[in-house]
Amino acid sequence: MSSPPAVPVTLAEIARLAGVGRAAVSNWRRRHSTFPPRIGGTDVSPHFSLADVEEWLRSNKKLGKATSREWLWPRFEALGDRNETGLAIAVVGRLLAAGEGDDGGPDDVGSGAVRAAVELGQREGPSDILTFLLRRWLDTYVRQITTTPEPLADLMADLALWVRESIEGEPREDVVTVLDPACGVGHLLAAAATAVPAALNRPAALLGCDRDPVLTALSDVRLALLPRPGTLPPMPVIASGDSLRADPLIGTQADMVLCNPPSNERDWGYEDLATDARWVHGMPPRTEPELAWVQHCLARLRPGGSAVLLLPPTVAARKAGRRIRGSLLRTGALRAVVALPPGAAAPHSVSLHLWVLRRSVAGETPSGPEELLLVDAAARFPRSETRENGPEWSELGAFIRSVVGASGGRAAGGARNGATAEDADTTAWATVVPVIDLLDDEVDLTPGRHIMSAPGHAGPRLTDSWNEVRELLDGLQTERARLAALDLTSGAADQPNATVGELLRAGALSLRSGRHPTEAVAPEPQHARIPLLTLSDLLLDGSPSGWTNPDDAVVAEPGDVVVVGIAREFSAWVHEGPPMAVGPQVHVLRADPQVLDHWFLAGSLKAPANARHAGTHASSSSRIDVRRLQVRRLSLPEQQHYSEVFRHLAAFERLVERLGIVARKLGQDLGDELAAGRLAHGK
Known part of the structure; x- marks a missing residue:
């Protein structure tokens, strides 16, 4: 039987596996004639056989402390194709979930990778190995696949639970059904699988659907391998299909719906779905696919059920959708809109919104609730105060949970997460707006358009800004004195x-x-x-x-x-x-x-x-x-003389730039306070 094709690895991958820098690997290649020969690639980026490299590192006692799973990933990466790699990972998950070994097949790169992963999963834990492979796959194809960050998925599950817990007399089913009609690889459903038992002491029945069969295969095995403590819930049901055009879960009545739907898609089925029964609040315009997803999620809820969707900020204000937004407000379906800071999820450059919805139950007032909760977490956590890689989720999540929990007038939502009404300044960053005030010609639900800072809230921030201005001016004065004292008349001009x-x-x-x-x-x-x-x-x-x-x-x-x-x-x-x-x-x-x-x-x-x-x-x-x-x-000593001055010049420029930023923000805050009439009158 012929040997399987070689798995190629680059110098950088060898360095990671050996636990050294790339320069060290290049040095080994030059100094050791026994180093494995190149099997492909280019002179600039050569490829080597993974098996040969592993054998050489082991025989030369240079094998690093990389875990077995790190050696596993290049086997899958060698498959090259996104779908082929994803399906191979799904096969690993299926075999691990069933407690089976490799099911045979040709001795090629794909079957070899599956076999090695299954063997490692049986030793180190099925869920851990599948999670590792899935994470590396998503990292590799991150530009092609939209995912919901785990902290955001946890937050969305908690908000959906808050809406349910704020309902008095809610029927207590033995199992809470959770649906994600655009589930991807199952981040939201995995969050619900943990949050529901913790909050309600009941298992969650997970239902998902996605039009990408590779994603549904991965979601299926991922959810099947989740820990299932206590009362065993039904096994997850993940179907392939387009939820809007031909929903394979059409008869579903869920208690909770969590969804991060595809956005800005014009070809979502506008012509085919003109008379669809789901459009209770109006036929979504061609340019409003997100409002089609909103109504789809509401249609899949049983009475009293809750939904949380992650949507682009334009959905809250686009002119074409104002009629549907108005209907959602009048019927009480829309309960809250939360503006997240940029970086919370892809696309990371905009402030995405969370829409919290609930389907009314028989006997409720037809007009629904008279107020809408608006939360401007984007203003509470501005971009300049967040980490480079996104918001600080521990602070952001605690803030949103406490505000939403406190706003309902019930302790259930906030107390479950260890928060109280006092933990958040709801008057500064959140407001409850009468629905009648929103039903104007625009029906603009953007939180920042309706939230004004409360009296006295800007005081501490203004004080901090003035203190920073004073420190910056002191620093500028010091650098000014140094630079102004320079003698620029001497020195040779003809160097x-x-x-x-x-x-x-x-x-x-x-x-x-x-x-x-x-x-x-x-x-x-x-x-x-x-x-x-x-x-x-x-x-x-x-x-x-x-x-x-x-x-x-x-x-x-x-x-x-x-x-x-x-x-x-x-x-x-x-x-x-x-x-x-x-x-x-x-x-x-x-x-x-x-x-x-x-x-x-x-x-x-x-x-x-x-x-x-x-x-x-x-x-x-x-x-x-x-x-x-x-x-x-110049000689090096002469360069160093100039170097010190260049350092001070760079420091001077940084201080000026920072002063401009602080001054602009200070002017905006002070202007808001003055425009609001908060200037004290002299006696």
């Missing part, structure tokens, strides 16, 4: 210059130009992710907004000089933070410390005259030829 190109040829520095990584991901970092700075980030606020794999990117290390190669954003600075990847038109220079001082290099390159000399001058978007940028030829 020779060297271009970056000449320094490259002399070996005084190296130059690497950023590029598009093959895998650029949103800010949800894993252990192998580093920040990615692109030109778009520089045009916005200058901070990285994405994450990528360092093995496939140009990385700036602390002490490197970063240069922006476009005229309108031309700049150069010393990178002082953790390792950071750079995108196209951003360059990384690494100086030989025996020849060049990096602060002197950055300060010299940044001079505006340099940009004029090295630019194409075609337009404001013209590129800068980094190799033509000039640096004066």
